[in-house]
Amino acid sequence: MxxxxxxxxxxxxxxxxxxxxxxxxxxxxxxxxxxxxxxxxxxxxxxxxxxxxxxxxxxxxxxxxxxxxxxxxxxxxxxxxxxxxxxxxxxxxxxxxxxxxxxxxxxxxxxxxxxxxxxxxxxxxxxxxxxxxxxxxxTRDLSKASGMDEVIRVATEGITTYFSPESVFILREGDARQGAPVGLARSGQLPESEFQIAQWVFTHSRKAGTFTSQPFDSRYTWYPLTGSRLNPGVVALVREHPFETELNTFWEAFITLASNAIEREFLAESAQMVRFLHESDRLYKTLFNSISHELRIPVATIMGASDTMANTTVPRKMQTALSREIFTASLRLNRLIENLLNMSRIESGHITPRTNWHDINDLINKVAGDLADELKPFSLKVEIVEEMPLVKMDFGLMEQVLYNLVYNATQYAPPASEITIRCHYLHGNLVLEVCDQGPGFPENELRDIFRKFYRGKGSHTGGLGLGLSIVKGFVSAHNGTISAANRPGGGAVFTLIIPSERPDITGWSSPLNTE
Structure with a gap:
């Protein structure tokens, strides 16, 4: 052939x-x-x-x-x-x-x-x-193009191939719906006189320049980009002679396709901005309502207990109980502030793990000690393989990860049930699992539980919905992954995998079991 x-x-x-x-x-x-x-x-x-x-x-x-x-x-x-x-x-x-x-x-x-x-x-x-x-x-290339820059590149290549070796696109800026004046974006590559002609073409939706009824003093031929819902801008060509009838028809069809594609990108950006503003407003209301609720409870507890201790004569035993309430409320308030600060660090991308070799037993013991009161109604079971090596990780970040996972289990698992922490080393990765015997997750919510401010529809606990989002952020900072699933016998299991090279000196295992 x-x-x-x-x-x-x-x-x-x-x-x-x-x-x-x-x-x-x-x-x-x-x-x-x-x-x-x-x-x-x-x-x-x-x-x-x-x-x-x-x-x-x-x-x-x-x-x-x-x-x-x-x-x-x-x-x-x-x-x-x-x-x-x-x-x-x-x-x-x-x-x-x-x-x-x-x-x-x-x-x-x-x-x-x-x-x-x-x-x-x-x-x-x-x-x-x-x-x-x-x-x-x-048409094929424009439909495949993603983003305004890609659309302009495809259109420019088409103009260079069939019409003119030199062309200029100037797109609109501003949005009348948001109170911003609509005009053309300034282009540093054009003299002011050419830009004024481009602005005239954009305003009047008529072509101007060489070989037109509005010649002005321009080396370009300027054409408006006209769309069905908005005019996305103008395009200019350098031409040595007028287009013949056939070529002019071809050009009009060409520029119509390009205008529609550019308009599509503008509308997509506008729709995305609307979605972003709507989501931001929703998150703002959610955050405001959640923070108001979460702050009100510990602050009211602290104020009430403090007022009682200051203005009345109470027995020493009650003073101890009130002091414990103040301390518990302070911890809750501190945890709320820490979650907000950690989320801010994740959003800003300022988290850089400071890794070192640590014993996984030390991590589990530290978290179990911090959550001793919350774990009292439960049976904590820790399963660590023998000769578990030391793990290279940021101890502070991983402490927060495990703390949030275990704390989350205490909020959803029924009292007297078992919470299990499993740990082993597989193919150069630390594999850590936290299992509970709670209700698990609805299947349609599994993909959303790590989203910021997400709380399950049936959730009866307080909180901002930041704990699991912070867990995912800290695990990702270690180049690791975390997933959630329902256990066959009931309950939920979180599995996190973090890359960690094996050291020359292995750690030791001393299983921890607290009833």
Missing amino acids: ETKKRIREQTAFLLSKGWVQYLLALLITGVALLLCLSFRTESDYHLFSFILLFVVSFLSTFLGTGPVLLASALSALAWDYFFIPPHNTFKIDRSEDILIFGLFFVIVVVSGVLTTRVRRQELLARERERKTNALFLL
């Missing part, structure tokens, strides 16, 4: 050379004359005129008018000289022979006109096909 295509291309290239066409006309006509001479007879010389006429007609299908005229003249003169009696003279006695002699030249004129018309139609058809294919490719 490729060979045939290559042969066709080479043949078309050769036939485009004028001297090659004349040479072919001479060769084919000469061969035909030699064949006719070899079979020449006195009585059937008209037959040879038809053969030569056929050859001339055949040549007119792929050669230009000049080569065909040459072949026709040679054939007519040769037929007169070699075939019409008397031979070897140019004398013609019979009127029908004169008519046939003239047919050679009539064929040239008729075939030339028809061939020229056919070829012109063929060229127009090919040009239309090329433009249609170009529009198809542009």
